[in-house]
Amino acid sequence: MSNRNFYLVLAVAVVLFALAPVLVAWAPYEATMGLVQKIFYFHVPAAMMMFVSAFVCGIGSALFLFKRSARADRLALAAAELVAVFGVVVLISGPLWARKAWGVWWVWDPRLTSTLVLWMIFLAYLLLRRYGGAGSEKLSAGVALFGMANVPFVYISVDFWRSQHPTTNVVMTLVPGMRGPFWWCVAAFVLLYVLVLTLRTRLEDQRAALEDLYLKLED
């Protein structure tokens, strides 16, 4: 992404995030949960970005494993870090919502447990990359593929198993007053995701360039 486009997307994302709380405040209250349901407008987009990032990491890792693309490996590493970051938002905002809606911070429900497992898989990926030593790229790429394969199970877990968590149907059946703020927040999170992924990938590119320069300096 060129610098001009980067700053344009950044400006749009700032506007979207600045207006998001206003739209969320205007959205109607949900009948049974009331005010606390408004956590939904940040919780679900963060979960969506977590899933998207797991796919980006998995696809990047597949390209690295089968096409030996170093650039795809750097993209995968950046995306894995974003899975962990958006996962923190999901795994903290969810229990805050559950405390009021269900009366408990956490239950070992299929959706909650599988999301935690997904997050831990990508933490394992990052730990492997950080401390695995030489050759850990291939092993961590395998972990990323496993993590990506886990995403559909996390998504459908609420529809297949008995769960306290709302089903996937709630997003598609939102009333217009809730739909607008929700998709506004999704757009804000998508732009933020694109910006941060671009920045984080650039960081890995620069690290690779620096390593090349150090090798050149030694020669």
Added chain:
Amino acid sequence: MTTRKTVWGRMARVMVLAMALGLTAPLAVVAAQGTAASQPPAGQQQEFVPVSELPPAEQLPAAPLLIAAYAVAWIVLLGYVWSVWRRLGKVERELAEVARRIDASQRRS
């Protein structure tokens, strides 16, 4: 002969006792269950209390939870962006420094 009779008599008494226990045990369990079912378990709700009448310590307001969730999201995301920005700046400065050193060494040679 007398000893054999005594042994058989004792065995018969033990068997009768065992059979009696075997027959009465299920009846005792059923009776115990009936008694337990007729008594409400400890902590079972006896009346409905409107939420407004709960003591303040037991009321759970939604606003602090909502504000905490949004604050966490903002802090985590902005903190991460700031961390990436800082790391990128550091690597770019180091890159420029190494490039300058390579240029200088090439000029010398």
